[in-house]
Amino acid sequence: xxxxxxxxxxxxxxxxxxxxxxxxxxxxxxxxxxxxxxxxxxxxxxxxxxxxxxxxxxxxxxxxxxxxxxxxxxxxxxxxxxxxxxxxxxxxxxxxxxxxxxxxxxxxxxxxxxxxxxxxxxxxxxxxxxxxxxxxxxxxxxxxxxxxxxxxxxxxxxxxxxxxxxxxxxxxxxxxxxxxxxxxxxxxxxxxxxxxxxxxxxxxxxxxxxxxxxxxxxxxxxxxxxxxxxxxxxxxxxxxxxxxxxxxxxxxxxxxxxxxxxxxxxxxxxxxxxxxxxxxxxxxxxxxxxxxxxxxxxxxxxxxxxxxxxxxxxxxxxxxxxxxxxxxxxxxxxxxxxxxxxxxxxxxxxxxxxxxxxxxxxxxxxxxxxxxxxxxxxxxxxxxxxxxxxxxxxxxxxxxxxxxxxxxxxxxxxxxxxxxxxxxxxxxxxxxxxxxxxxxxxxxxxxxxxxxxxxxxxxxxxxxxxxxxxxxxxxxxxxxxxxxxxxxxx
Ligand code: NAI
Ligand code: CS2
Numbered sequence: 001x002x003x004x005x006x007x008x009x010x011x012x013x014x015x016x017x018x019x020x021x022x023x024x025x026x027x028x029x030x031x032x033x034x035x036x037x038x039x040x041x042x043x044x045x046x047x048x049x050x051x052x053x054x055x056x057x058x059x060x061x062x063x064x065x066x067x068x069x070x071x072x073x074x075x076x077x078x079x080x081x082x083x084x085x086x087x088x089x090x091x092x093x094x095x096x097x098x099x100x101x102x103x104x105x106x107x108x109x110x111x112x113x114x115x116x117x118x119x120x121x122x123x124x125x126x127x128x129x130x131x132x133x134x135x136x137x138x139x140x141x142x143x144x145x146x147x148x149x150x151x152x153x154x155x156x157x158x159x160x161x162x163x164x165x166x167x168x169x170x171x172x173x174x175x176x177x178x179x180x181x182x183x184x185x186x187x188x189x190x191x192x193x194x195x196x197x198x199x200x201x202x203x204x205x206x207x208x209x210x211x212x213x214x215x216x217x218x219x220x221x222x223x224x225x226x227x228x229x230x231x232x233x234x235x236x237x238x239x240x241x242x243x244x245x246x247x248x249x250x251x252x253x254x255x256x257x258x259x260x261x262x263x264x265x266x267x268x269x270x271x272x273x274x275x276x277x278x279x280x281x282x283x284x285x286x287x288x289x290x291x292x293x294x295x296x297x298x299x300x301x302x303x304x305x306x307x308x309x310x311x312x313x314x315x316x317x318x319x320x321x322x323x324x325x326x327x328x329x330x331x332x333x334x335x336x337x338x339x340x341x342x343x344x345x346x347x348x349x350x351x352x353x354x355x356x357x358x359x360x361x362x363x364x365x366x367x368x369x370x371x372x373x374x375x376x377x378x379x380x381x382x383x384x385x386x387x388x389x390x391x392x393x394x395x396x397x398x399x400x401x402x403x404x405x406x407x408x409x410x411x412x413x414x415x416x417x418x419x420x421x422x423x424x425x426x427x428x429x430x431x432x433x434x435x436x437x438x439x440x441x442x443x444x445x446x447x448x449x450x451x452x453x454x455x456x457x458x459x460x461x462x463x464x465x466x467x468x469x470x471x472x473x474x475x476x477x478x479x480x481x482x483x484x485x486x487x488x489x490x
Contacts (some may be wrong), residue, residue, distance in 0.1 A: 014095030020053030079250035113167035129375035192222030304404035
C-alpha cells in the first residue's frame with residue numbers, strides 16, 4: 001500500500017493543502033488513462049496554480065473485477081504516475097482525488113448521489129468506446145443493447161453511461177441544482193456529440209421533458225486526448241514498487257508526452273487547464289481527426305499486423321524497418337490527405353509519433369490495442385477508406401489493415417495458437433468465422449457487419465477486392481512478408 005512517508009525521496013508528493021480541494025469534477029471510469037492524463041493535469045494545477053478543483057472518481061462498470069477503488073480508498077486517495085522515457089523515469093503522487101465510489105460495492109445510487117453534490121460542475125468520463133452503447137458506424141444509440149433496454153425499463157436504477165447521466169441530470173433538475181457539463185475523454189471523433197446523442201436519444205425514450213431540459217441547459221464539450229498509457233501488469237507493479245519505495249496497486253506508467261485539446265464550452269465553470277498544458281479551442285474536430293487517423297490508425301495497423309508477425313509490443317514493431325516505414329507511410333500517404341487539419345506540419349507530427357512508438361521504456365502490447373476493433377475501425381480507418389474511394393486514390397495500407405483485422409479475429413495466429421479476442425461483438429465475430437469457409441467467404445462474412453462497415457463498403461468491389469487480395473497474401477506469406485512486399489514497392 002502507498003503511504004507518503006515510505007515513498008522514495010525522488011517521488012514528487014502533493015505540496016498543497018489537500019483539505020482545500022473541492023470535489024467539482026466527477027469522473028466516470030477510473031482506468032489507467034484517466035489516472036495518467038486528466039488527473040495529472042489537475043494535480044499540476046493544484047500544485048502550481050493553487051487550483052481547488054478536486055475529483056470524485058466513480059466506476060459504473062458492473063462487469064469489472066477491478067479492486068482499484070477499494071485500494072485507492074485504503075491509501076487516502078493517493079496514487080502514483082510514473083513517466084517512462086528511455087533516458088529515465090520520473091514519478092509523482094497525485095493528490096487531487098477526494099473521494100471514490102464503485103457501483104458494484106456501493107450501489108449505483110451512491111454514484112448518482114455523488115453526481116448530485118451541489119459543487120459538481122463537470123462530469124467527465126473515460127469508459128472506452130463501447131461504454132457509449134452506440135453504433136460505431138453511425139454514432140446513434142443502440143436501442144437493442146441489453147443495458148439500454150434495461151435503462152429504458154428502469155430509469156432510476158440505470159446500468160449504462162447514458163442512463164447514469166440521465167438519472168443524475170433529472171435529480172439535479174428536480175432539486176433545483178445547477179447543471180453540469182458532460183465531457184468525454186474517449187478516443188472517438190466528436191466525442192462530445194456522440195455523448196450528447198446517446199444521452200438525448202435515451203432521454204427521448206424515458207422522458208421527453210428531460211430531453212428538452214438537456215438541450216437547453218447542458219453542454220457536451222468535445223476533447224482530443226493523447227498520452228500513451230499501457231495497461232499495468234503485476235510484473236510492472238512489482239518492479240515499480242521497488243523504485244517507488246512502496247507497492248502501489250493503483251500505480252500507472254506512461255510516456256512523458258501529454259496533449260489535451262478541449263472545446264471551450266462549459267456551463268458551470270472549469271479549471272484553468274490551459275495553465276497546465278491543455279489547449280482550449282472553439283473546434284476540436286480537426287485535432288481529433290488528425291490524432292485518431294494518424295496515431296490511432298497506425299496503432300491499430302501495428303496492433304493487428306504486428307501481433308500476427310509475433311511482435312508483442314509497439315516498440316518491437318518499430319525495430320522491424322518495414323513495419324516502421326509502413327506505419328509512417330500509412331500516416332502520411334493514406335491518412336494525412338484525408339484531414340481537415342490546417343497549419344500543422346504533418347510530416348513533423350508523423351515523425352514525432354514514430355519517435356514515441358520507439359520508446360522502449362513503455363511496454364504497450366499489440367494485443368491491448370487490438371482489443372475492441374469493431375468499435376475502433378470506423379473512425380481509425382474506414383472514413384479514410386471512403387475518402388480514397390471518392391478521390392480514386394491509393395489505400396493499400398488501410399486495406400491491408402482491414403485484412404489483418406479479419407485474419408486476427410479468425411482467432412488463430414500464424415503458429416496455429418489461439419488468439420484471445422477481446423471485443424463487445426466477440427460472439428458475433430466468432431459465429432461469422434465459424435460459419436464461413438476460409439478465404440473469400442470469410443471476407444464477405446466479416447465485411448457484411450453493417451454496424452461496423454455500413455452498407456456502402458461491403459458493396460464496393462474496389463474495396464472488397466483489395467481486402468481479399470491482401471487477405472490471401474497474409475494466408476500465403478504471413479504478416480511480416482506481406483508488409484515487406486507492400487512497403488518495398490510503395
Ligand atoms: P482501462 O481498461 O484501464 O479502463 C477502462 C475504464 O472504462 C474502466 O474504468 C472500466 O470500468 C470502464 N468501462 C469499460 N467498459 C465500460 C462500460 N461498458 N460502461 C462503463 N464503464 C466501462 O483503459 P484505459 O487505458 O483507461 O483507456 C480507456 C479509454 O481512454 C480508451 O478506450 C480510450 O478511449 C481513452 N484513451 C486511452 C489512452 C491510453 O493510452 N490508454 C490514451 C488516449 C485515450
Ligand atoms: C490505442 C490508444 O488502445 C488503443 O487503441 O491506440 O489507446 C492510444 O494509446 C492512445 O490513444 C494514445 O493517446
